[in-house]
Amino acid sequence: MKSVMGGETEYAISARNKSGRPIEQGPLLQRMLDHAMQTLGYSSQSSRGRFLSNGGLLYLDAGLHLEWATPECTSPFDVVRYLKAGDRIVHRVAMSFKERTGAADVFCSRTNVDYLSKTLWAAHESYQHDVPPAELPSQLMPFLASRVILGAGGWDCTSPGLRFTMSPRAHFITRLADRDSQHVRPLFHTKDEPLSRTGSHRLHVACSESLCSETANVLRFGTTALVLALLEHGIRPAAPVTLVSPIGAMQHFALNPGWRACVTTEPRRWISAAKIQRHYLDLVEKHLELLRMPDWAERVCRMWRGVLDDLDADPARLEATLDWGIRRRLFERHLERRGIAWSSLRWWNVALDRLERVWAGASQKEPFALRFLIEHDPRLAGEHLRVAKWLANHGLDWSQLEALAAARDEVFELDAKFGALGDAGLFNALEAAGALRHQVGLDVESAVTEPPPDTRARIRGNVVHRLSQAGIRYAAEWTAVYDHKHNLALDLNNPFETEERWSDRLREGDVA
Amino acid sequence: MSTRERRPEERIVPPAGGANPEPAAISEARDAGDAFLRAADTAIDRALSGTPEEFLRQNRQLGGQ
Numbered sequence: 344m345k346s347v348m349g350g351e352t353e354y355a356i357s358a359r360n361k362s363g364r365p366i367e368q369g370p371l372l373q374r375m376l377d378h379a380m381q382t383l384g385y386s387s388q389s390s391r392g393r394f395l396s397n398g399g400l401l402y403l404d405a406g407l408h409l410e411w412a413t414p415e416c417t418s419p420f421d422v423v424r425y426l427k428a429g430d431r432i433v434h435r436v437a438m439s440f441k442e443r444t445g446a447a448d449v450f451c452s453r454t455n456v457d458y459l460s461k462t463l464w465a466a467h468e469s470y471q472h473d474v475p476p477a478e479l480p481s482q483l484m485p486f487l488a489s490r491v492i493l494g495a496g497g498w499d500c501t502s503p504g505l506r507f508t509m510s511p512r513a514h515f516i517t518r519l520a521d522r523d524s525q526h527v528r529p530l531f532h533t534k535d536e537p538l539s540r541t542g543s544h545r546l547h548v549a550c551s552e553s554l555c556s557e558t559a560n561v562l563r564f565g566t567t568a569l570v571l572a573l574l575e576h577g578i579r580p581a582a583p584v585t586l587v588s589p590i591g592a593m594q595h596f597a598l599n600p601g602w603r604a605c606v607t608t609e610p611r612r613w614i615s616a617a618k619i620q621r622h623y624l625d626l627v628e629k630h631l632e633l634l635r636m637p638d639w640a641e642r643v644c645r646m647w648r649g650v651l652d653d654l655d656a657d658p659a660r661l662e663a664t665l666d667w668g669i670r671r672r673l674f675e676r677h678l679e680r681r682g683i684a685w686s687s688l689r690w691w692n693v694a695l696d697r698l699e700r701v702w703a704g705a706s707q708k709e710p711f712a713l714r715f716l717i718e719h720d721p722r723l724a725g726e727h728l729r730v731a732k733w734l735a736n737h738g739l740d741w742s743q744l745e746a747l748a749a750a751r752d753e754v755f756e757l758d759a760k761f762g763a764l765g766d767a768g769l770f771n772a773l774e775a776a777g778a779l780r781h782q783v784g785l786d787v788e789s790a791v792t793e794p795p796p797d798t799r800a801r802i803r804g805n806v807v808h809r810l811s812q813a814g815i816r817y818a819a820e821w822t823a824v825y826d827h828k829h830n831l832a833l834d835l836n837n838p839f840e841t842e843e844r845w846s847d848r849l850r851e852g853d854v855a
Numbered sequence: 856m857s858t859r860e861r862r863p864e865e866r867i868v869p870p871a872g873g874a875n876p877e878p879a880a881i882s883e884a885r886d887a888g889d890a891f892l893r894a895a896d897t898a899i900d901r902a903l904s905g906t907p908e909e910f911l912r913q914n915r916q917l918g919g920q
Binding site for chain 2: 359365407450460662672673677753759760767769773776
């Protein structure tokens with residue numbers, strides 16, 4: 344099995360000028376990208392982004408975010424290396440931008456959720472494969488729905504209270520499958536844009552979040568690639584674990600990290616997220632030798648099994664390893680320090696859900712907010728009293744709500760800073776203190792400038808670097824590089840291209 | 856969809872390694888947990904701005920879904 348895979352990260356970037364005023368997002372990002380191109384030294388003509396010497400792509404995406412796409416890699420360990428290299432590149436660009444412009448503050452984060460606007464971002468994945476695309480959704484949905492056990496963790500934006508979830512994105516998934524991932528949130532993204540002319544396909548996964556943990560990231564890419572390998576060899580794993588409602592299952596699993604939340608399958612039986620994952624893992628391990636799986640497969644299977652064993656024994660074992668475990672423990676600690684027991688959140692959420700339903704039922708124009716309760720809005724008076732008695736049964740009362748609301752804003756701030764780049768990041772701070780157990784032993788610094796040696800990224804990276812050093816104007820795509828000075832085109836349609844094949848350029852996009 | 860969740864009180868999962876884990880393992884886990892909490896306290900104190908609503912407003916992002 345030899346195929347390529349890659350990942351993308353979207354960054355939240357904000358800055359304040361010397362007077363302390365926020366700089367508007369659009370102009371800020373364009374200025375930062377221009378600064379990146381000047382300091383990194385690339386002479387490409389594209390205004391939206393550049394391929395770098397390591398073969399990856401730094402660009403402004405359609406949603407007005409700075410985005411990093413890794414070069415094509417053949418192992419999940421390399422993908423994670425290049426994702427982390429992207430973090431270093433963006434952080435260094437941001438810091439040099441701050442120094443050059445005198446900006447008061449520049450904040451960069453691997454964002455997943457904006458809690459004010461209730462919007463989310465995904466961290467996309469790409470996998471080359473030879474499976475007939477029509478067969479993928481049914482075979483992958485149980486796997487993807489249960490893969491929330493590797494989620495980023497965070498708060499459910501749809502809740503008026505504080506509902507922790509393994510995957511904030513899970514609660515925004517609205518369709519089983521769709522070609523559009525920008526305006527719709529599908530569990531399975533059916534877009535097949537192969538970025539090659541070798542006849543293979545590209546699976547584009549858009550249902551998970553950006554992760555900080557190396558273990559979680561390696562498993563995200565490695566397990567998915569191994570399941571695809573099973574499918575490429577004609578094995579169809581999904582029948583025993585087919586879910587009646589994959590979206591409902593995913594959201595239920597996400598809200599119950601420590602529980603055996605079950606859904607019915609066809610034929611009907613109860614099954615947990617971990618059990619579904621074990622089913623896929625067992626099949627991969629059974630076929631490791633027979634299918635000549637890649638040399639990284641055994642290590643990924645050991646890691647996969649280890650995480651599932653920990654999840655089954657005690658999810659707290661993962662509180663220093665997986666993103667959701669680390670976040671959960673961090674938030675729990677902060678709430679403890681504010682005098683709020685984690686176990687009380689469950690009752691607060693029930694009460695606040697109830698008040699929100701009553702508010703919505705009365706067709707109020709404004710969306711429900713905690714301040715209506717804190718300010719004793721008369722529109723909630725009756726229900727407020729009824730729920731007070733129920734709260735009292737759980738040792739809680741409305742006088743504690745203001746403290747909860749304040750703590751809520753603080754944990755949202757902590758969440759936003761969890762994946763922040765550099766010293767500002769909570770994850771980075773915990774790692775520097777030696778408190779985490781997620782590392783898999785990666786050489787990240789060399790990935791900042793050097794491309795993977797075994798894919799077309801090597802040629803792309805070397806060529807764009809050479810042309811830029813020579814001051815030659817060029818344009819680059821995933822499948823080609825166009826030398827404008829000499830009117831030549833470089834064919835990179837084969838993801839495993841090993842030689843520079845230049846031809847006279849007819850027009851862009853016309854490489855045979 | 857028919858969903859049933861098993862609450863912790865309905866299903867008791869014995870800890871891995873049997874009912875009596877090694878004292879050394881317990882001690883190691885406790886030390887790791889304490890170290891995490893110390894690091895978490897320091898990181899949280901450093902991260903909080905004191906004005907979380909203002910931070911969230913100033914760092915609000917356009918785009919997304």
